[in-house]
Amino acid sequence: MDKKTFYITTPIYYPSGKAHIGHSYTTVAADTIARYKRMQGYDVFFMTGTDEHGQKIERRAKDAGVTPKEFIDPIVEGFQKVWETLDVRYDKFIRTTDDYHVEAVQKIFKQLYDKGDIYKSEYKGMYCAECEAFWTETQLQDGNCPDCGRPCHPASEEAYFFKLSNYADRLLKLYEDNPQFIQPESRKNEMISFINQGLEDLCVSRTSVKWGVPVDFDPKHTVYVWFDALLNYITGLGYTSDNDELFKKFWPADVHFVGKEIVRFHTVIWPAVLMAADIPLPERVYGHGWLLFGAAGEKMSKSKGNVVDPILLADRYGSDAIRYFLMRDIPFGSDGNFTNEALCNRINSDLANDLGNLLSRTAAMAEKYFGGTLPEEKQAGEFDDALIEMAKALPETVDGLICNLQFSTALSEIWKVISRANKYIDETMPWALAKDEANKPRLAAVLYNLAETLRIVGIIITPFLPKSGPKIFEQIGAGEQVRTYDSIGWGNLPANATLKKGETLFPRIDLEKEIAELDAMLAAQQEQAKAAQPKEEEPAAAPISIDDFAKVELKVAKVISCEPVKKAKKLLCLQLDDGSGKPRQVVSGIANYYKPEDLIGHCVVVVTNLHPAKLCGVESNGMILAADNAENDVKVIFVDGMTPGAKIR
Ligand code: MSP
Numbered sequence: 001m002d003k004k005t006f007y008i009t010t011p012i013y014y015p016s017g018k019a020h021i022g023h024s025y026t027t028v029a030a031d032t033i034a035r036y037k038r039m040q041g042y043d044v045f046f047m048t049g050t051d052e053h054g055q056k057i058e059r060r061a062k063d064a065g066v067t068p069k070e071f072i073d074p075i076v077e078g079f080q081k082v083w084e085t086l087d088v089r090y091d092k093f094i095r096t097t098d099d100y101h102v103e104a105v106q107k108i109f110k111q112l113y114d115k116g117d118i119y120k121s122e123y124k125g126m127y128c129a130e131c132e133a134f135w136t137e138t139q140l141q142d143g144n145c146p147d148c149g150r151p152c153h154p155a156s157e158e159a160y161f162f163k164l165s166n167y168a169d170r171l172l173k174l175y176e177d178n179p180q181f182i183q184p185e186s187r188k189n190e191m192i193s194f195i196n197q198g199l200e201d202l203c204v205s206r207t208s209v210k211w212g213v214p215v216d217f218d219p220k221h222t223v224y225v226w227f228d229a230l231l232n233y234i235t236g237l238g239y240t241s242d243n244d245e246l247f248k249k250f251w252p253a254d255v256h257f258v259g260k261e262i263v264r265f266h267t268v269i270w271p272a273v274l275m276a277a278d279i280p281l282p283e284r285v286y287g288h289g290w291l292l293f294g295a296a297g298e299k300m301s302k303s304k305g306n307v308v309d310p311i312l313l314a315d316r317y318g319s320d321a322i323r324y325f326l327m328r329d330i331p332f333g334s335d336g337n338f339t340n341e342a343l344c345n346r347i348n349s350d351l352a353n354d355l356g357n358l359l360s361r362t363a364a365m366a367e368k369y370f371g372g373t374l375p376e377e378k379q380a381g382e383f384d385d386a387l388i389e390m391a392k393a394l395p396e397t398v399d400g401l402i403c404n405l406q407f408s409t410a411l412s413e414i415w416k417v418i419s420r421a422n423k424y425i426d427e428t429m430p431w432a433l434a435k436d437e438a439n440k441p442r443l444a445a446v447l448y449n450l451a452e453t454l455r456i457v458g459i460i461i462t463p464f465l466p467k468s469g470p471k472i473f474e475q476i477g478a479g480e481q482v483r484t485y486d487s488i489g490w491g492n493l494p495a496n497a498t499l500k501k502g503e504t505l506f507p508r509i510d511l512e513k514e515i516a517e518l519d520a521m522l523a524a525q526q527e528q529a530k531a532a533q534p535k536e537e538e539p540a541a542a543p544i545s546i547d548d549f550a551k552v553e554l555k556v557a558k559v560i561s562c563e564p565v566k567k568a569k570k571l572l573c574l575q576l577d578d579g580s581g582k583p584r585q586v587v588s589g590i591a592n593y594y595k596p597e598d599l600i601g602h603c604v605v606v607v608t609n610l611h612p613a614k615l616c617g618v619e620s621n622g623m624i625l626a627a628d629n630a631e632n633d634v635k636v637i638f639v640d641g642m643t644p645g646a647k648i649r
Pocket of ligand 1: 010011012013014015021022023025026051229230231232257258259260261262289290291292300
């Protein structure tokens with residue numbers, strides 16, 4: 001019989017900045033399940049890659065003064081290095097600039113055009129340049145992009161459209177007939193209401209973006225980056241190429257892992273495109289939550305400089321510790337926080353104490369009491385059944401959880417068995433048994449039960465912790481044939497196994513010292529990364545009319561006196577002559593840049609019709625204008641020589 005296949009994908013990442021721990025989250029989860037299925041005998045294909053076209057990359061490259069390809073190549077290499085460091089074993093890494101992908105995108109685009117599912121028209125709508133997404137007026141939130149919150153701008157251009165609106169009913173039916181298609185359930189409800197608001201046709205080409213796949217029959221257009229990117233899931237399998245063996249074998253995908261913010265692209269646009277092209281649909285799309293930064297749970301972003309480098313962490317604690325933290329600490333569908341405390345606590349309590357100690361105590365006792373090799377003669381006793389029953393039940397429990405993508409709960413079930421085994425040591429007290437030669441058969445049974453529990457745990461944690469599994473097998477004397485998933489049943493470790501204490505699996509860390517060091521290291525690294533990051537273009541403010549501008553009253557004012565505000569290091573309190581005859585008091589946050597004597601006697605520009613406000617308890621009636629570089633560089637606008645009260649227009 002043919003082996004069962006399993007095809008899993010991650011989103012393809014934008015190489016607009018370096019791979020960070022948030023990207024690692026999706027990829028480690030995908031790798032864990034790919035390894036797990038391989039271990040169960042599935043023929044697995046695991047694909048990841050990079051999404052290299054589009055306006056964002058085009059812009060970043062331009063800012064850096066290089067071509068888009070020159071810009072992305074080292075970043076893509078960096079992604080691959082991170083995956084290697086984290087033991088991610090993918091079967092294929094697709095780059096959307098690969099020739100075979102570009103050709104396939106062109107063919108599929110043409111095919112849908114010939115069929116009438118893509119047509120040429122004029123685009124008029126609101127466009128978010130950051131997300132490269134078009135939105136309808138109703139989707140905008142306060143005029144801004146509902147995904148990133150940045151302003152959207154009216155855009156109009158000749159464009160090709162995909163007839164997405166034709167697919168609303170079929171999509172709703174897809175969700176209804178295949179309840180597993182969108183997971184978790186809450187995301188499905190969001191998509192249903194999105195479709196029910198009305199689907200518009202999707203603009204799938206751009207004339208304004210040069211860095212993209214050219215529409216071959218109308219080359220002033222490039223294919224919309226999302227249309228190009230989604231197709232990776234089939235072009236990576238050779239769809240439309242001379243060799244489409246992989247496509248025939250692995251498509252449809254068993255699961256696409258995606259972050260919650262891109263569920264819409266994968267569960268509305270992607271299935272509709274596949275329907276149009278008469279290609280079977282993926283089994284399911286799982287929208288996982290976000291890994292947020294710090295206890296306050298900020299969104300990770302390169303521009304905020306709060307991204308965490310996975311290589312730095314893996315170098316310090318080992319890749320298994322990082323993989324464990326990611327899969328254990330954040331339930332897969334939910335958001336979770338990355339904090340140094342949480343990471344260090346997991347390493348110490350779960351890995352060093354629970355698992356590490358169980359292994360080192362078991363191997364050390366076998367060496368001490370039996371010179372390593374357990375005697376054949378064993379005697380069963382009290383407490384055995386409780387441990388053995390739990391260990392026997394573990395594979396089935398974990399299988400159900402992993403198939404439901406509940407990685408965190410699967411690990412917590414495994415750790416229950418580890419804790420049970422540690423408790424079993426306390427209950428059976430091997431050190432007391434060792435005092436009497438007559439108890440040796442009982443002592444041998446206790447150590448065997450511990451080693452056998454560790455073997456089962458070792459097999460089942462290997463997909464999560466690929467380096468630790470083999471280290472456990474070495475120390476408990478489990479040979480190749482009893483390291484397999486097929487051999488997971490209780491009792492397969494030979495009765496006379498030879499245990500050997502080896503290197504500590506996870507060294508304990510001094511929490512307080514470690515957290516402080518880690519805080520400092522990550523802060524330094526983030527500072528560096530932030531400095532190296534090309535400055536994000538600030539989104540342009542929405543246009544206003546001249547009437548709106550005229551509402552702001554700006555006048556020349558002379559600084560009569562000025563003094564620091566007590567208990568507010570940044571503030572100065574200024575008395576101004578604004579030509580009205582009455583002094584105007586203004587509080588300004590410029591104390592770090594100007595001393596009072598730098599300002600007294602000079603003319604500044606003041607906004608005179610602001611509502612009064614209190615700053616640190618001092619009333620302020622206006623605001624003086626200054627240019628702010630956001631890099632600790634602020635310059636007040638001086639208009640010396642002008643008459644106080646003169647209008648600024
Ligand atoms: N290029 C698109 C995807 C195209 S798929 C056909 C894209 N790229 S991305 O680089 O911005 O993000 C890709 C994925 O990275 C997200 O969907 C998410 O899975 C993952 N993550 C990036 N930052 C993350 C966190 N902080 N936390 C968890 N996952 C995050 O969108």
